[in-house]
Amino acid sequence: MQKRIRIAAFVLAAAATLLGCSAEADQVTDKLKATLQARLGSDTDIKGITKSPVAGLYEVNLGSQIIYSDANGDYVLIGDLVDTKTRRNLTDARLSDLNRIDFASLPFANAVKVVKGNGSRKIAVFSDPNCPYCHQLENTLKSIDNVTVYTFLYPVLSADSTVKAKSIWCSSDRAKAWESWMLNRQAPSAAGTCNTAAIDSNLALGAKINVTGTPTVILADGRRLPGAVSADRLERELGEAH
Structure with missing residues (x-):
């Protein structure tokens, strides 16, 4: 009985210690958040602060950065934190994790759907028809097989981007119109006017989930890959996501 009492007392003491450390950490991060908010200005939306892998350095989550x-x-660092042993970009990995979304909740009816091979793997892409890096990604996707690509037209670069996005959306074969423009620069010619509310919805959705650049690839596990990723990396990430 005495042994059980001693064990129980140890567990309670350990729990109290952990709670104390957590409370102390909360006080540090809360104070740091208030300080940074005052110094960086009200335009800076600090979503959260936590310890980084480097002692004495705190990670400040700004949503898109x-x-x-x-x-x-007193001091801030703007840049990527890289693990020199593994050469892994810890900042990118952490940002991807923080911005992870529920892939199944995406409104796929508002996307241009292209199926390659058996289509077993799935990605979503927010893409602007006039974005050069989006054209580069489309060329990369030619070498990726057995994938379903849901492209959310996201015209953010210019008024012409909106015109092209609407023409593609109103085409009789959206997938063909999209690929013809992105791969061969064949301008889309819509069959006529149609309801383009999906494009407005895409713009609102992108703003909501912090899509700040094109292309943005979202994997089936909810992680995102910014920019025109290479075929090797995309294959690797697709393997990890499924």
């Missing part, structure tokens, strides 16, 4: 700060908020 991660920056780093000392405990007092």
